[in-house]
Amino acid sequence: MVRTxxxxxxxxxxxxxxxxxxxxxxxxxxxxxxxxxLLHFLLRHSDRMVSRDEIVEAIWGGRAVTEATISTCLxxxxxxxxxxxxxxxxxxxxxxxxxxxxGDVSRREPAETAAADPPPxxxxxxxxxxxxxxxxxxxxKPVLAVLPFDNLSAEVDAYFADGxxxxxxxxxxxxxxxxxxxxxxxxxxKGRRIDLRELSAxxxxxxxxxxxxxxxxxxxxxxxxxIDAGTGLHLWADHYDREMADLFAVQDEVTRTIAATLGVRIxxxxxQRALRKSLTELDAYDCVLRARRYTAxxxxxxxxxxxxxxxxxxxxxxxxxxxxxxxxxxxLAEHRFGTNPRPDPVARALGMAETATRLxxxxxxxxxxxxxxxxxxxxxxxxxAEARRAIxxxxxxxxxxxxxxxxxxxxxxxxxxxxxxxxxxxxxPLHPGWYHFSFARxxxxxxxxxxxxxxVERIAMPEFYWTHLLHAAALGQLARPDAAAALRRxxxxxxxxxxxxxxxxxxxxxxxxxxxxxxxxxxxxxxCVRPRHDPRRPDPRRHxxxxxxxxxxxxxxxxxxxxxxxxxxxxxxIREPAPPPSSPRSxxxxxxxxxxxxxxxxxxxxxxxxxxxxxxxTISPATSPCGIAISGRSSVRWRPSACRxxxxxxxxSSPTSTPSPAR
Numbered sequence: 023m024v025r026t027x028x029x030x031x032x033x034x035x036x037x038x039x040x041x042x043x044x045x046x047x048x049x050x051x052x053x054x055x056x057x058x059x060l061l062h063f064l065l066r067h068s069d070r071m072v073s074r075d076e077i078v079e080a081i082w083g084g085r086a087v088t089e090a091t092i093s094t095c096l097x098x099x100x101x102x103x104x105x106x107x108x109x110x111x112x113x114x115x116x117x118x119x120x121x122x123x124x125g126d127v128s129r130r131e132p133a134e135t136a137a138a139d140p141p142p143x144x145x146x147x148x149x150x151x152x153x154x155x156x157x158x159x160x161x162x163k164p165v166l167a168v169l170p171f172d173n174l175s176a177e178v179d180a181y182f183a184d185g186x187x188x189x190x191x192x193x194x195x196x197x198x199x200x201x202x203x204x205x206x207x208x209x210x211x212k213g214r215r216i217d218l219r220e221l222s223a224x225x226x227x228x229x230x231x232x233x234x235x236x237x238x239x240x241x242x243x244x245x246x247x248x249i250d251a252g253t254g255l256h257l258w259a260d261h262y263d264r265e266m267a268d269l270f271a272v273q274d275e276v277t278r279t280i281a282a283t284l285g286v287r288i289x290x291x292x293x294q295r296a297l298r299k300s301l302t303e304l305d306a307y308d309c310v311l312r313a314r315r316y317t318a319x320x321x322x323x324x325x326x327x328x329x330x331x332x333x334x335x336x337x338x339x340x341x342x343x344x345x346x347x348x349x350x351x352x353x354l355a356e357h358r359f360g361t362n363p364r365p366d367p368v369a370r371a372l373g374m375a376e377t378a379t380r381l382x383x384x385x386x387x388x389x390x391x392x393x394x395x396x397x398x399x400x401x402x403x404x405x406x407a408e409a410r411r412a413i414x415x416x417x418x419x420x421x422x423x424x425x426x427x428x429x430x431x432x433x434x435x436x437x438x439x440x441x442x443x444x445x446x447x448x449x450x451p452l453h454p455g456w457y458h459f460s461f462a463r464x465x466x467x468x469x470x471x472x473x474x475x476x477x478v479e480r481i482a483m484p485e486f487y488w489t490h491l492l493h494a495a496a497l498g499q500l501a502r503p504d505a506a507a508a509l510r511r512x513x514x515x516x517x518x519x520x521x522x523x524x525x526x527x528x529x530x531x532x533x534x535x536x537x538x539x540x541x542x543x544x545x546x547x548x549x550c551v552r553p554r555h556d557p558r559r560p561d562p563r564r565h566x567x568x569x570x571x572x573x574x575x576x577x578x579x580x581x582x583x584x585x586x587x588x589x590x591x592x593x594x595x596i597r598e599p600a601p602p603p604s605s606p607r608s609x610x611x612x613x614x615x616x617x618x619x620x621x622x623x624x625x626x627x628x629x630x631x632x633x634x635x636x637x638x639x640t641i642s643p644a645t646s647p648c649g650i651a652i653s654g655r656s657s658v659r660w661r662p663s664a665c666r667x668x669x670x671x672x673x674x675s676s677p678t679s680t681p682s683p684a685r
Contacts (some may be wrong), residue, residue, distance in 0.1 A: 027206055030065040031128045032112070035103055037061055040206055042192050044102060050384070052414070056081055057098045064099075064113065064123040073120040083270045096121065163307055164288050166194060167203040167227035167251075170212040171244075172234040183235045184209075185273055186244065190231065193281035196416040198385045199307075199344050200288060203227055222251035229257075229288055233280075242266050244276050248287055258287045282418045282449035289314070304331075306339035313348055316355075317421070318454040320486050325361045328352050343382035350374035350391045357398060357527070359487075360516070371395050386416035390425050397429050397529055405429070413442075420450035424457045434531030436464035455481040462492050466541075467534060471496040487515040491524075495541030505545035521547060 027040035036045045039062055044051045053061075063080045064072065077092060096115070097107060105112040112125040168191050173183040188205055195202045203225050211221065218230055233246040247259035262279065264272040292311050299308060309331040316328035329352050335345035353374060356367035364370075372395045378388035393408035409426045416422060427442030439460040447453055462477035474496040483489050490512040497505035513519060521542050525535040539547070 027131065029130050030062075031130070032065075032125045033104070037065060040204065051102060053102045054098065056095055057102055060095055060099050061102070064121065065127055068123040068125075068127050071116065071120045071122045077121065163199055163201050164229060164292050165201045165203065165225075165227045166229045166231065166284070166288065167208050167221065167225050168194065168231040169208055169216070169233075171232075171246075174234050175237040182273065186233070186235060186277055189273060189277035190246075190281055190284075193277055193418050194284060196281075196386065196418060197285045198382060198387070198416075199310075200285065218249060218251045218254055227251055229291070231284060237266065240266050242272060244280075246280050246284075248284055250291065257291050258283070278418050279449060282420055285419065286450050286452070304334075306335040306342050306345055309335035309338070310342070310345050310348055313352070316352065318456075320355070320359065320361075320456075320483065322361050325352060325355055329362070341381055343378045343385045343388050346374045346378035346381065347385065347388035347391050350378065350388075350395060354391070354395060354398065360518075368395065368398060372399070384415055386412045386419055386422050389415060390422045394425065394429055397433070398527070400529055402433060402529070405433075418449060420446040420453060420457075423449070424453070424460075427460045428456070431460035431463040432528055432530055432534075434467075434534055436460070436467050440464050455483050456486075459488075463534075466492065466496060467537070469499070471499045485515065487512055487519065490515065491521075491538075491542070494545045495538050498541040498543070498545030501544065509542065509545045509547065 027038075029039070030037045034047050035051070036048075037043075037058070038045065042058065044053050044058060044061065059081050060077065063077065074092065081095070096113065100106055100110075100113050103112055107115075110124075112123060113121060114124045115121050168187055170187050171183040187208075191202055191205050191208075194200060207225060221227065221230065228251055230249045230251045231246060232249065233244065236243045236245075241263055242265075243261055243263050245259070245261040248257045249255070250257055260283070262276045264276065266272065289311065292307070295308075304312070313328035313331040313335070316324040329349075332345055332349040332352055335342060336349060339345065350371045353367050354371035355361050356363045357371070371391075375388060375392035375395050378385060379392055382388060389408050389412035393405045393412060396402075396404040396408060409430075412422050413426065423442045424446035427439040427446065429439075430436075430442065431439030443457055443460040447457055450457075458477050458480045462474050462481065465471075465473035465477060474492060478489050478493045478496075481489050490508055494505055494508035494512055497508050521539055522535070525538060530538070
């Protein structure tokens, strides 16, 4: 039997059974579901003492629970309403008898249309029914109506099907980018034949969820489908078969899965609608939907597009918490990945995340990205606090779970990170590849390097440099011959990559960072040596050039440098601009300044092991830039002083002099 929705008022608090909400002075107060159910049960029976067995039957479905569990739930209920076990001014326990709510309680029924419903348009006085809600196109966010699930089996009580529906509505309402029609409105259609277009016009819903429950042979099957109310097209459908051993556990699992899947599917459907619009027709929510595509690809082009779209969304709707939260993600990518950087990316990301949480304190995605910004600022305690809050606000959002699991793994909490990522994958079977990163990180920590290679294949993001970083480190630990090639691919994507600095930036745990660096070294990571500057030669940095610098770089193979294809990314020379034309050195060297010679290679490291990106262009081993024949030297840089000494010793008076034979 479905009970009439009721609001119980006592003191400065209200318990709303329709919105499943406890309020203090009109503001929502967060409580656990079992605590809410216990308060509801005590308020409903405030005229008498309720026994322990009644509480267990009502709250835990008659399952065996300990006295400690009941006492903990009672303690939490007292704390939620400002009572305690010593005073017992509202909830009184009589030993051996039971529990009773002794405070003054008033009851009233909520309005016919709850706050979750879109407001109806004014109706003429003579109209027998309210006028239809605003058109679907006028809504900035998708509006969803969950109709009562049909009970197709006499073996399943009607309350189970109704409970499924109510739980799906409650879980969907945690997605802040959805508007969910209240239960009091949708349950009016229970048992009726429904025309979806009429329902859409009456409730203002763009999407409708229908389903059924059937039981047979100790198993229950729950079927759900998502329908576009405007066109009648089925956007998604699935069924869930479970054992009936624990009915309430089945109800919790199925409703969470359905709610998470619906949240993802409705976003996808909204994106398809947004993609059919021109840029001038996009509203703030359309911009957010389009920008979300960046999180699946992480490419530079997608980042630039997402940043433009979200800055437009914030300008169109300054009160959009979703737009500010996603813009925090995109701004932080300038620091995380070095993508399209602008000044102060972390500070800008922090500002956007804080604005999003201020606009909507209950927005789980905003809390998630505030936590991640704290992680990159090295504020690990703040990260943990905001991450816990984000998960509690919406434990059914797979992206929030996967994001937090990803960064927990970077902080060294591999098991916790993998557990969250596994939950995210279960809630969104069609998840993007980056959901596997926490698995790859844990397998690397466990020295299961073959599993890391398999995880990298599952990630399937060849344009993302972190996949090549993990791939190269795992191959290096396995002493595979293709480890160096994997490292070169990393440098092709990110030529300025510096391994130690990258791991510090990502706030990796020290032992984990050293373990990854060890794998990269085994793959061939080398430290390039900065050549000493010749004080007699103008500093190239003062003439707009790039000075050689110390960096971590990948080794090349042992093929001669001249055999490399000119202009390839792995062979970019360091630019050393020529001195001014009036320079006497340039006149002696054919109008250009000869390149400098590098230091000798490190002991045990072949000269070909130093990457070409840290060397100047090579010259013929037989002649210097001045045309002087040299023997026994290959792939060297020449100082002007060396050319002058050799030229003086051999009588070379100009660049056009005929060189002497090599000694």
